[in-house]
Amino acid sequence: MTEPTRTSLEEQVLLRIERTRRSRPRVRDEHITLAHGAGGKATHSLIDAVFLDAFRNPLLEPLGDGAHIGETAFTTDSFVVTPLFFPGGDIGDLAVNGTVNDLAMCGARPRHLSAAFILEEGFPVAHLRRITASMAAAAQAAGVQIVTGDTKVVERGKADGCYIITSGVGTLDRPARLSAAAARPGDAVIVSGPIGEHGITIMLARGELDIEADLTSDTAPLADLAAGLLDACDDGQVRCLRDATRGGVATVLNEIAEASKVAIIVNEDIIPVRPDVRGACELLGIDPLYVACEGRMVAVVARECAETALAALHEHPLGRDAAIVGQVNDDPPGLVLLKTTFGGTRIVDLLVGDPLPRIC
Template sequence: MSEPVLRDEQRVLERIEQARRRPPRLRDEVVTSAHGAGGKASAALVEALFVPAFAPAGAPPPLTDAAVLDLPGAQLAFSTDSFVVRPRFFPGGSIGHLAVHGTVNDLAMMGAEPRWLSCAFVIEEGLPVEELRRVATDMGQAAQAAGVQLVTGDTKVVGRGAADGLYVTTAGVGLVRQGVRLAADQVRPGDQVLVSGTLGDHGVAVLLARGDLALEAEVTSDTAPLAELVGRLLDAAPSLRWLRDPTRGGVATVCNELARAAQVAVVLDEAALPLDPVVGGACDLLGIDPLYVANEGKLVAVVGPQDADAALEALQSHPLGARAARIGEVRGDPPGIVVLRTAFGGTRIVDMLVGDPLPRIC
């Protein structure tokens, strides 16, 4: 590559870095579906609206999957999430499974053992009781399988047309393993990036289940509880630095969040990304990059280079991590940027998700 081209590329990176360092601004006058997609619009909504309102003084809190609370002799992880998936039942799961798995996984990403959940239901008048019973049964079975208790809850009923059937909110509490601290500020250049399995399975499964597309393919959601898998990872890799589950916005978005929070570069290897051929084919037909498509039973991990092999072996030893792979590395420059090494030998910048190509997938 010639020197002028390199200089031009460096100037582009510098402009991108300057833009990332500006305080977030919410330019929209109304909320759109993009604000719920987990990408740029979501980040602007949270950082420019909610953070100043909830934490008006001092440094903003870390924007992690769960809050870690210090108590005498213990640390608790606490998280909450809402679920509006459409359709409510899809191959591999339901809104009930997601309501449990989504919250227990957020706790697990902080190194916590999930213990207790609350649940709240907003029910539209006219929802069949039998459908609500199926959702509740799925939640009970998912909680039992995940080793958590549903200990409290609430129900509200709204008029017809006000809630699209059913919305579910869960909150969870877990106990953080002693001595464990998983955070972006632990990440260092040279660290390795791992993913526990194939990308985009949940998002594509839900999209196909809607029946709006003339595509016939069998794709099953990967929704699953990850605490046991995280436990194996913690045992095998003392240098485990950071974990996220790539739900809304996919692997690309969580890697961008890491790069911004740690002020490092995340370099991904396209050839190493595990992808089910059917999911990849569906993404190609729809013009969607699988890096941005949601999972509900996968994790992205950053570990020190000395533990990368052991961490990968630990993941692959568990059924939920059978297709785990090392997909990239952390570098010092350019800070705040995610770069993809393409299969053709080039590179491209992977930005945060823009818009909402797959609305209401969780």
């Protein structure tokens, strides 16, 4: 693998900035593709050019993990993962944890969830029971209640067994508001644990790959971990929390770099990746930075509380392997740069296409 030279990196950066300046968000495709659901470039242009264009309002525009409405956080997420059951979890606890985490990433205490089910005719009731039991256990573990719901059934072939859509409301008890636009030069970038386990587990569970690996999904509720981190720092020192789901850590970092108009530099060597995940990624030709986690978060914190923040994460079972993986710089704004194991530097761009469809 050859690394770009310093000059070619600078050229790339200039080119990228120029391209961004010229382009207004638009959807080039006439039809929806799987890439529109991948969390990367296509998803971003669909959101900007279709959804934001139609619904534009001050509460929606920050495009965070949820909306801040006074002292309430409100969020929604749909789950179309396949297979429905996989090592370490199923669509049920994934759907509960996913929405719990979106609320936690707003700095909210998750309180109440809704659950909507789109079921395919012929879906075994026993599977549905197993899924709802798993949702109930996940809700209890996260300290939330499922308080309202809806069920629709579509004909055979018109869904894929079961889709679940959870929405959540939580209380914003803290004065400071977290935001992807709040990162400042000098801040530290923390990842709460090893990345990519959920995505690779799902890929292996599909049985299409001839890889043996002892992996389970990392699906977990992050509200306690996030609260511990926020408690450990002063108000405002934690700039931003994001769970690294679709599109992985790379996508989250790009969103923060763009919203905050800063550069983010991360060190490949320090980013925690389990050997089984790294091995599977190499065989699949995927960078683990783009692989979805469902129980890991990225935190951007003020430099002066970075060590305190890290210590707080290490105290929680879900944050044992947390690491400071990089920092925020002022230049080049909007870009994520990776210092590679080989001593080079490369741009970590938003994902194009979808190497891992139906991951959540």
